[in-house]
C-alpha cells in the first residue's frame with residue numbers, strides 16, 4: 001500500500017500513547033467549531049489499551065460532541081469479559097460524549113437484528129456529514145490480527161464482499177465466533193483509517209500491508225488489512241517487533 005503513512009515506535013506502550021495523543025489532537029481540532037466528532041474504536045490487546053487511555057483523557061472526557069463507535073463487537077452481553085467495550089464501562093460516568101454500544105443478546109433478538117440496528121444508529125448519527133462530504137468517521141482505529149484480519153473481516157471470508165454497512169458474523173475463526181462487524185464501505189468512508197499493530201506475530205501481516213505491489217483482490221482476500229484506506233489518510237502505527 002504505497003500511500004500508507006507509517007509510524008514505527010519501540011514499544012506497544014509508545015504506540016498506545018502516540019495514537020491517543022494524535023486522537024486527542026483530532027478531537028480538539030474538530031470539536032473547536034462545536035462539530036460532531038466521530039471516532040471508531042476497535043478490540044484486541046492494543047485496541048482496548050487505546051480505548052481505556054483515550055477515555056481517561058480529560059479533553060476526551062469533556063468533549064460533548066464526541067461519538068465513540070466500535071468497528072466490531074462480540075455478540076455477548078454488555079459487561080461480558082469478551083466485549084470490546086468492557087474496559088470503557090468504568091470510565092463512562094466521567095464521559096459527557098456518547099459511546100454507541102453494539103446491542104448484545106440481552107437487548108436484541110439475534111445478531112442479525114443487532115447489526116441492522118447498529119447500521120441504522122450509524123446512519124442516523126452521520127447522515128448530515130455523509131451528505132456533506134461522503135465521510136462517516138473522522139478516524140477509525142483498526143486493530144490488525146496475525147492473519148491480517150481487521151474488525152471481524154477475516155481472510156477468504158464472505159464479509160470481504162459485503163455491501164451492507166454493518167453485518168453479522170457467525171463463523172469468526174477468532175473466538176468468540178458470533179460478532180457484529182463493519183464492512184469495507186463503512187470503514188473506508190473514514191476520513192482517516194489508522195491501523196495499529198504490535199508484536200512479532202503481526203510482522204507478516206505488516207509486511208503484506210507495506211508491500212509495494214499494486215493491491216489486488218487476491219491480496220485483500222489473503223490480508224484484509226490491505227483493503228483498508230481512509231478517504232484522506234491511511235496510517236500504520238506499529239512497534240519495532242512488528243516490522
Ligand code: 6PG
Pocket residue numbers: 042043044045046047072073074084142143144145146149150151152174
Ligand atoms: C476483535 C478485534 C480484532 C482485533 C485484532 C487484533 O474483536 O477481536 O476487533 O479485529 O483488533 O484481532 O487483536 P490483538 O491485538 O489482540 O492481536
